[in-house]
Amino acid sequence: MNEKFSQLKSQLDRAYALEAACTLFNWDQYNAPKGSIENTAKIIGTLSGEHYRALINDDVRRLLEELSTDEGLKDLSFHERSILKLLNKQFHKLSLIPPKEYEVFSALIARAYPVWETAKNNNDYAAFAPVLDEIIAYAKKFAGYSQKPGQTLYDAALDDYEEGFTTQILDHFFERLSTSLGPLVKAISQKQDLIDTSFLHKTYPAATQKDFCHFIAQYIGFDFNRGMISESEHPFTTQIHNHDVRFTNHYYENSLDSAIFSAIHEGGHGLYEQGIDDDITMTIAGSGTSMGMHESQSRFYENNLGRSREFWTPIYDKLVDTYPSQLKNVSLEDFYRAINASRPSLIRTEADELTYPFHIMIRYEIEKAIFEGTVTVKQLPDLWREKYKEYLGVVPDNDTEGILQDMHWSGGSFGYFPSYAIGSAIAAQIYHHLATVMPLKTYLTEGRLAPIREYLKEHIHRFGKCKNTQEILKDMTGEPFNPDYYIQYLTQKYTELYNL
Amino acid sequence: MNEKFSQLKSQLDRAYALEAACTLFNWDQYNAPKGSIENTAKIIGTLSGEHYRALINDDVRRLLEELSTDEGLKDLSFHERSILKLLNKQFHKLSLIPPKEYEVFSALIARAYPVWETAKNNNDYAAFAPVLDEIIAYAKKFAGYSQKPGQTLYDAALDDYEEGFTTQILDHFFERLSTSLGPLVKAISQKQDLIDTSFLHKTYPAATQKDFCHFIAQYIGFDFNRGMISESEHPFTTQIHNHDVRFTNHYYENSLDSAIFSAIHEGGHGLYEQGIDDDITMTIAGSGTSMGMHESQSRFYENNLGRSREFWTPIYDKLVDTYPSQLKNVSLEDFYRAINASRPSLIRTEADELTYPFHIMIRYEIEKAIFEGTVTVKQLPDLWREKYKEYLGVVPDNDTEGILQDMHWSGGSFGYFPSYAIGSAIAAQIYHHLATVMPLKTYLTEGRLAPIREYLKEHIHRFGKCKNTQEILKDMTGEPFNPDYYIQYLTQKYTELYNL
Structure with a gap:
């Protein structure tokens, strides 16, 4: 050397x-x-x-x-x-x-x-507000330090999570999503009775949920010799190095799908970190290249794969065996439809794929307002309610289900939320690409997850931060970030699902 | 400042x-x-x-x-x-x-x-031997660095754990224990049938053991707002600071007493660390003053209190309620006798109070031999077996129950073991002292553990390392370390227990 x-x-x-x-x-x-x-x-x-x-x-x-x-x-x-x-x-x-x-x-x-x-x-926003106020002051101050000429303060914050994705680009991105998908959300909200989701809310004991989540993490390829699952209020993934990747989950006994899809989601993050090259782990290049790319991996596994018919084909019987009385008379098709049912709701992490980006858009607009100084900490809960009313037609009764639901701001992360929507869009782009280079649906139907994981490792994971998001996308798919695939994917999936 | x-x-x-x-x-x-x-x-x-x-x-x-x-x-x-x-x-x-x-x-x-x-x-000593060899080389090298004129190499190692307790003092200490207690051990081994311990080895589910251990740690005063219990092969206590004190336990389903007394033992260590003054926590003075003094606290709680009739008087019913079928027809007196039964055995941490110091003496003599260079790593298992045969009349069938049983050497701790015997002796001295300054047995019978804990905090815990072992003993009891109390305590307890 x-x-x-x-x-x-x-x-x-x-x-x-x-x-x-x-x-x-x-x-x-x-x-x-x-x-x-x-x-x-x-x-x-x-x-x-x-x-x-x-x-x-x-x-x-x-x-x-x-x-x-x-x-x-x-x-x-x-x-x-x-x-x-x-x-x-x-x-x-x-x-x-x-x-x-x-x-x-x-x-x-x-x-x-x-x-x-x-x-x-x-449900005590007032208890959190003073700390949030302090955190915001620091976040703005730190963004100010790295703010470049021509950049807004929020642009500088965004740059920490997704290099090159400015408010200009994101305004346009969300505008397109809103225009294309808004009417679909509205149309579906008229057809709520079409899909039965009631069986998802029978009683599912936490202990069996834990076992099934362990199974499904292993199924997608999460390596328990180099990783572990623990519990916390809000699921997240972290790593000490590529041989020690950890995620948390949360088990609700009145929900079948919440923990399962959290496990697949966090497992997707975990695969990214476990896939980092040994040569760069424990260096500043040794983790996922950006928040958006990280979310693309978690959401690719959770949604594009995990919420497909093909993914469940080989393993649905195992789920039924785990909960024979609860899932009696529930077919794979019933299950598929239930885990994809769309309904405007209050909680981001529980939102369906279609309404999800609207949750992000709301946080994006609020963060912009915070950084522009046009809203005070005290006014945030009201602004939250207004935006939910406007974009999703629902209003939280309390702050626990409103502005207090996410931990991000308590960790000083402002500019992080947009990555979730960017990540979803990248996931759709990757999904489209994979379907052109391998028999993706066949692999899923046969329970062969390894070739998919290996491809992602080869083209994304192993590089860590040695390539940025755009470089990875161009080298792998031949084109830069393109949100069209995301809009197409959601439109097609939900038009079929709701016979629109 | x-x-x-x-x-x-x-x-x-x-x-x-x-x-x-x-x-x-x-x-x-x-x-x-x-x-x-x-x-x-x-x-x-x-x-x-x-x-x-x-x-x-x-x-x-x-x-x-x-x-x-x-x-x-x-x-x-x-x-x-x-x-x-x-x-x-x-x-x-x-x-x-x-x-x-x-x-x-x-x-x-x-x-x-x-x-x-x-x-x-x-049971694969050969797999551990090369690592142990490396560790011993470092331990000797490090002891060599601080070895003073007139000190043996092992004296220098001992000084890390118990300032001033040299091989000369310890040779004498163990000689006295051996002379006084050896005949008692022999006499009792002739009367094995006197005490029935069979009910201790019925089936006790791990989950209820965990709950009971949580209860008993809280009962002696361990503060769960500033502490927690986890699991490991070999129980131990550690601390991040005085508001974060953690110990582990191990639950054997065929043993009622193992986890309970580990919890009281580690809880005693925990009380010491939780009792450190806020003013010195997170400084080099902010933990127990020596290994011997630390062991005195854990063994005081485990044995002098925890294995007394009075300690169990107010809480024995709760134990019976936890295991009604297993403890049917077992009286408090039966229980008291069983948890104190003495029998030469192979595992240090499971040994009764009377044979315990012989386990330590064996390790002390082996460590001396290691530091004197008169035994090789390869010869250690044989030396172990010889010593157990000589002092306790038992020989392990395998190394798992022999030389591999303790984790200390894997952590580089040589010179640590003698602290266990010193600690037991200090515990007896403290017990004798407490009985003269407070109605100790009445407090125990009434389930009032707080005044005992407060006294220990006031005279021992809060000082951390600001006073050494001898200073603490002199200031509290009026005399320096005196092993007579230990010999008296064991002689009296076991003479009564076995009608000798």
Whole structure:
């Protein structure tokens, strides 16, 4: 290895270990004793500060400069060049944030989760509002540090999650979705009686749900020798490295489908992280390239595969065997229709594929308003209700089912939500592509998930951040991001499903 | 706060956060995916190296020197002076170990646990032997670094766990135990039929055991808002800080008492850590003062309290209600006698109070031999069998029940075992003292555990490492460590129990 790069690598290893420690503390906090949080937040704050200092210092700056010359780059591999490129960007971005602020913000975030959780459980937005106010102030301040000329403040925030997807592009994207799919949502809401979903809400014991979710994660290829499932209020995936990928789930005894599709969704994220090349795991290139691409993998598995007839063909009997009395007289076709039934609803994570992007559009518009300063924290619950009324025709009775439902803002993630819609659109584009290069439906019907997973690993997963979203899409499908496939996919699926 | 001390404190905070991260990774590894360990060991190695560098550097050296003068000490509080004293010792000791070695050793330890666990499960000592060999080499090397003139190598190792308890003192201690208690062990082994323990080995479902263990930990005062219980092969206690204290347990369905007494034992460790003063938690003074004192607390709760008639008087009915069919016709007195039955056995953690110190003596003598270089790793299983034959008259059929039973050596802990016997002796001394300052048996009979816990917190727990073992004993009981109470306690208890 190049001597200078090797010096840089040793600095990056330190930074990575510190980041991994923060990741583990964040993972652990879902099971940690409730009373631990104040002290532990200080530890996390200190570790974040150390992480910052391990990455942003004069040695790294010097090595970066020396390596970023023609001479310096000469002997570097593709992976090493990618790490250098990513580090240059991250160095520039992070060095704009004063270390002390970064540390205080990290401790704030560690403190905010239980406050949000309690507020959500108690339907007490007022208890969360002051912390949210603090978090927003930091999020705006940090976005301000990296804001470029011509960019809005929210553009700068968006760039953290999906490079190059500006408000201009997203306004257009959501406008198209709204125009094309809005009438479909409306037409279907007139035909609610067509699909029976009542059997999904019989009693399904948590223990058997856990077992089935373990099975289905394994079925799609999640490797339990290098991964695990735990529980939390809101399912999520995280990783220490490519041999330690973890996701959580939540088991509702009055719902058959909620945990199953969460397991497939998070399992999709997990496959991405388990598929990262050994050569780049534990480096800054060693995780999914963007939030949108990550969501494309989770939603591809959850929806494009997981909510298809073919996916369930080989395994539906197993589900019936697990719940013989509950699923007596429910055919595979009944099941297929029920898990795809569309109905405007309040909870994003429980939304069907068709109404889902409208949940995202609402959050996108609210985040824009927050960053433009046209709404106060106090006004947010009302704005939330107005938007739901406008786009989905439903209004939450309480904030637990309204503005408090998602954990993202408590974690300081603003600009993250749009990735979900971008991810869904990428998933449809990938689905369309896969159907042209392999007998996709046959594989599903025969229960052969491995060739699909291998293809995704080969063209997406293994690269980590060494290729960006657009590069991956172009190299794999031959064209850049194209939301047409998403609109076509949803239109076709739901027109057939509801005989429109 | 003194300006210089404040600078030092900020360095120590960094070191503490890094140490806490290592603690959390070690805790986490009991649940982490099996395949994660190679990568994770690298992370732990890096974090340990960072911890070392945060503590051992020129800034700390300079601040230590400047503060360790009359002028420097002037404005410091008792806690601050204690931290300074401890840091001086730790700095001296650690600065003798080359950082790279410390890092490699930490990664080795992280790797060793699963190797030991698998070897134990498969009765395959040969699989563990090479790792043990490496660990021993490091342990001896590290002891060598801090060995003082006139000290044996093993003395230097012992000093890590129990300051001032040399092989000379321990040889004498074990000699006395052996002389006084050996004949009692022999006499009792002739009267095995006197106590019926068969009901302890009916079937006790793990789920109800878990619930009862949760209850009993809470009963002795373990605070679940600042603590939790998890599972591992071998029960242990660890802490992130005084508001996050965790212990593990292991549930055997053919044993009623194993998990219960592990819970009381680990709960005793937990009370110590939860009782540390808020002012010193998350500092180098913020945990139990020594392994021996720690064991005194766990064994005091487990044995001196937990295996008394009075302890069970108010709660025995609850146990019977939990297992009505298994404990039908078993009186409190039957139960008391069964949980105290003495019989030479193979497993240390399952041993009764009377034979327990002989298990320790065996390990002590083996560790001495290892450090004197008079036994090879290959010869250890035979030496183990010989010693068990000699002192307890029993010989393990396999290494799982022999030399592989304890995890300590896989964690690099040599010199730790004697603390268990020292701790038992301290527990007896404390028990004797408490009986003179409070109506101890009345409190137990009435189920009032709080005054006992408060007394221990006031005189032992809250100080953390700000007082050493001898200081605590002298300040509390008026005399230094005195093993007479231990010999008296065991002699009296077992003479009565077996009508000798």
